[in-house]
Amino acid sequence: MAEETFLSDEFVRELGAVGEVDILVGIPTYNNRLTVERVVQAVQIGLVKYFPRERTVVINPDAGSRDGTPEIVKSASVQDFRSVLAANPLRTTHTLTTRVHPTRGEGGALRLILAAADLLRAKACTVISPESASITPEWIEAILRPIYRERYDFLAPVYQRHKFDALLVKNILSPLIHSTYGANLEEPAGTEFGFSGALACDLLAQDVWREDFMRYGWGVWMTTAALAGSYRSCQSFLGPKVHSGKQAEQNLAGAIQQVVGALFYSLEAHQNFWMSRTEPVALPLFGFKSELDLGPVRVNRKRLFEMFRTGVEELSTILSQILSAPVLQQIREVALGQENTCHFSDELWAKTIYEFAVSYHRAVMNRDHLLQALTPIYRGRVCSYLLENHGARVAELHKRLEVLHQQFERLKLDFIQNWSAKT
């Protein structure tokens, strides 16, 4: 059962008035007045178009917006569905807005959504980002159909992205999850997820809600928890993902701390699961995946390299506590080179990430400090990645990422030995 203690009486009453539902859509918000109206309308149209007979509810946990976001959510209803659909809806979609504590970040909102799913006995649920500017009603079908009709428990998104988007995901999260959890997930830290009511109950019962990474790294935790719980998992292609201004502004060190911290934490929590995994499993992919070679992006690679070099030099004492001497020496050699010939090999990168994970496991220092120390090295890797893949097409890039995955896979045994070794 859900913990009623963190749900306000009024919200519980509102949930009681809604009754049981088949589908629940959660849209956590915080000052999203510019994009939230379109997102809510796309959700409403998607529900009416693809799930006309199902009982549906939209839950909006708001972290104290001061720009009128909750009011926009409440009033953002599609007035005439016949302008976009063949018919008007058969059922009413309830929209509930409630307040969550701002210090708990998006993790607090997720907890509330899970609790609501539990109380309303929802069969299929999804979390949709209020910043997904490129959302269409088809996303709702793409996310919820595999859960509701095909009985999958967890669904991760696949977006159509620029080749230099989601570099943290491509270089750390995806290969590490592939080598440890054995799942070829393209977007383990997406902003949209689908999950069953059963998984919602299981996640809700887990004791992670006070962890710092739950503020923004909940997606990674949710993904790994579903994989470790052996829930039926799949992926679904949603279409283009346009990252909002908010995400672009995000502090890199903070992002690494949250999402990589969430993954390292999960590795510790699920070590019995991933240590016994031998072969990676290909997760089913729903939807027709298409690639798009978009134009170039503006990147100040020189600045990126300088920050890498300075970081390696200034943090040498800290890095020597985290990394083995040979790996640190190789990183130093990369940092001492030239920006236009920077080459951070896949093997060195895989070793670096594994050694950071082991040091996190052994708590060689404050874990937030350890994760912050990864930032300059990641900059070096990104610099090399951008340089080497400057002219590569999306298909070529996929092949290169497969090679990176294989490198992580190849070094997995050493990683397990180091992880299990007594200090």
Add this chain to the structure above:
Amino acid sequence: MGNLVVKTLSATSQNLGDMVTEFLPRLLAMLVIVAIGGVVAWILKIVVRRVLTLVKFNQLIETTGFTQLAARAALPTPSELLSRLIFWVVWVSFMLFGLNALGVAALEEEIGRFFLLLPQIFVAIIILVVGALAANFFGRSALLGAVNANYPSPRLLSSLVRFLIIALAIMMALERIGLGHGVVLIAFGAVMLALALAFGLGGRDAARRLLEKTLFEDRKEDGGDDDTISHL
């Protein structure tokens, strides 16, 4: 006149000779005690270190969280810390016995006072240990924050934070044993400065966002940053 000078000089030299002959054996005794103390303390340190390693003291104490705390503050392992502490306690005790052997009344009084001060000294040591832990933690925070924010001279900044916190701890410890009245106020100012630096670095982005939001919101909505790659 000349005789008087000679007499005085010979009496003085006689007295000096007597003092030296009386003092030298005591000084020698003190040096022997200090040397023996050093050897005993060193042997004890080695023995304690070996015993602690044999009983896996570090692993035993790990559950208390002290090992992590020490690692976070870049301090040695708990067994190393304990063996070093024993070394210094034993050696300082021998030194005090040695000083006592000199038979200097004023020193004996001071040593007596020192033993009365022992509880305060113990508290002062705790303050110093906590200060060292805090200095290392905040120093490292400042270093990482400055490096990731691309600030110039991150090590200097980190050293400054570390120095200010250690200075504060030393002053507070001195205050505790009655050697530095009135420094707490200055110390408070120092720690505030150190914390302002540490937290200022950590909160730099939040402050930037706040300023941009309040002052340049319209402009921000129109344009973006230089780099258009996304990490997530």
